[in-house]
Amino acid sequence: MNAAQLNNKDADSGHGTDDEQQYLTFIMAGEEYGVDILAVQEIRGWEPTTVIPNAPNYIKGVINLRGTIVPIMDLRSRFNLASVEYSPVTVVIILKIETERGERVMGIVVDAVSEVHAISDSDTQNSPDLIEDLNTEFIKGLVSIEDNMIILLDVNRLLTIDKQLLTLTSELASGLDSESTAEHEENKQ
């Protein structure tokens, strides 16, 4: 937070208020999304991944990021948008968040990176409640900049909800598994 504020003041000392934060925005299916710039570790080009078996379809696989195994999530399929062919200009934003288990690093595939905006919290509006969709959970708020609407994403949610879902599904699966094993054991006798 502090670093962000400092950066803001350096960048545009004119209207730096205390609750301003910088956001990196990117384009996906014609819409502009923003993520907290402090969560962005780096921006890379798309490279082929190693597929993880039985992973949800939005997990494209894992890559080797200088010795760390980093999963890559396709944000289009995460948000149920039509998927597009990856090209050499397809961009992967590597996000890093702090969790109670330590740092988590994950990449998201987006269409293109747009720019960096300083956005104050007071300018953001909550997204309308009428959309009853899981995807709204990731949305921190909406903000307008020069008549463009930017959808601000909650990076922690984006990465951890994903985890919860995964563990939930895997728990369900393992629950089934153990039941089936027990069943099988009984069958054997």
Add this chain to the structure above:
Amino acid sequence: MSIDLSQFHQVFFEESFEGLDIMESNLLALNIAEVDSETINTIFRAAHSIKGGAGTFGFMQISGFTHVLETLLDEIRSGERDIEQEHIDMLLQCVDCLRGLMSDLQAGNEPDMAQADELKIHFEKVLANNSKNSTESENAGEPCVDDKSTSEQGRAGWIVHFIPCEDVLCTGNEPYRMFRELKDLAEAVNGSFEVECHRQSLPKFSEMHPEMCYLSWTIHIRADVELSDIEEIFEWVVDDCDIRYEPLSDSGSDTTVEAVPESLVPEGETSPPLHNNDAVNTDPKVSAAAEDNLKIDSREIDSCEIDRNEVKAKANASVKVTKKSTETTSIRVSIDKIDGLINMVGELVITQSMLGQLGQEFDMSRIQRLQEGLAQLEQNTRELQESVMKIRMLPISFAFSRFPRLVRDLSKQLSKEVDLEMIGENTELDKTVMEKIGDPLVHLVRNSLDHGLECPEERIRNGKTSVGKITLNAFHHGGSIVIEVKDDGAGLNKDRIRDKALEKGLITKDDNLTDGQIYDLIFQPGFSTADVVSDVSGRGVGMDVVKRNITELNGSIEVSSIPGEGSIFSIRLPLTLAILDGQLVKVGNEIYIFPLVSIVESIQLEKSMLNNITGSQYVMQLRNDYVPIICLQDIFNIKTARQDLEGAMLVVVEGDNGKVGVVVDELLGQQQVVIKSLEKNYQKVDSISGATILGDGTVALILDVSGLNTRTSDKKNDSHIHAA
């Protein structure tokens, strides 16, 4: 010169914990009937180092407490007091107490002195009991004092003749510091203090060795101080140096002499006590030379220390890379291992420069040399990697060392007689594995003691010796390490386990279980056959945790038991968590890795080998076993060109639940792979134990053989569902 001592605290704590371990193990080894003086000395030295260290770093609680303990040990050491079982028990309690205090201090908390104070009072009582003895002992401890009267006279002061051995400086003992302490001692009671330096034995300058100390001193202390306080200052050097103490008879005669100024330890001239200026004047050359010597010495010693610290820091760094826990841990590494590493790095550098040179003026005629160079590079890297891994390897005695004490205490508590045998203590194991295996092992040993071994009467009734036996055995087996906890007790009671399991609804009456399956029930959560819950064990929390901990380490645990003869718990663990030998296989476009140790064999399938059961499940007869067969492409949903099993490659692997055949498209090479966590940034994936990075920088997944194995049953179930 002020040094921030806190940077050394960690080292002090580590050394002290080690000292406590030494004390503990030696106390346990102590046989009251036949006291080995060397053992007592070792204990004493450990206690003394802790006390000294604690004093240096200002942990007065610890040094004060250790002092009492040391007094008792000293009396035992000098033979004035016969050691009794009570003493050993008390000393062991002290070890525990000190450990507690030290942990508190390490964590930055104010230690709880309640227990320490209690023990201290207890100690003082014991010491007082023998007060007559102990006054005698004090006199006996002063070899140079002829009788009591002189010791009374000694109140006027003392003359100390201090002739250090030549290499006193090399052992890190600086006479100047001792003098300063003496001075402080004297000044504390308003006394005076002077030092004479004798340089008779000073050789010619050309023959002088800069690290040697050729000087000797006579020290006059005109103050009412205890001899024991003076002795304590010389305690570190008393074994190597010639030190004589004489009581000063003419008290107060020469009190005006100045105390030694700081800059002037090695004073120039001979016998008469000198002022600082005189010394410089009389023989400046010699004194300057001597001073130079000293300076060089201390500098050398300093640099030695720095070296050591650096080496240690390096070792720490190499270890810390893989550790992410916030507490800083370190490993003590033998110098041999470090030297080996340095050699290898040297070779690596040579190879690198050779290749670099080759690259600058390369043409195709030199391809042969390039290949040679690369081969050499590969060898260097592998050697380097192996030795770096070796640094992480510690003998398992680190994990075993706590058991003698544990068994001793527990057997007392349970009034059972137990003999603990430990075999294969030098078997080396990765530090991380070692840390995690400690608790499960403790649990198993406690269990064996509590449930396994019978009480002495019962043992005799059953025709055994009254002393039960627990054996801890560690050995290498294939690519893993096996640790066995064996007892010669009653063995597992099958019927009782069955009844209990029935009662808890874990099994049904009609289940016809094999012995192995029954024994495995004890690893179910909440399972305990103990009728009485003791504070030792029997709550039924434990065995499931033991199993879970071991599984987390990619290990497995097995039980075998013979009624009336005992049971064996054997734990099988991977040697290291970081690197494994892998067999690369290809399925579709993906590369997977099997741990080489798990592979039994690889064969090309023929239709005739296969038997089809229940429609989609194939089994194959492999010698006497029926091996279930699974296709990676099916369970991982990979698209592959191959349609049927004929001609496919089959890798037969063995995991926790027996063998399983895995169908793959192609066998690739074997190579060592570094295991990377997939869970850190993602989550646990079924049948995958981790990931690694291949030579071309891409990620390949490592298969979890035991996971695949349990899948065979899932798959059968799946096919049920599909059929339905």
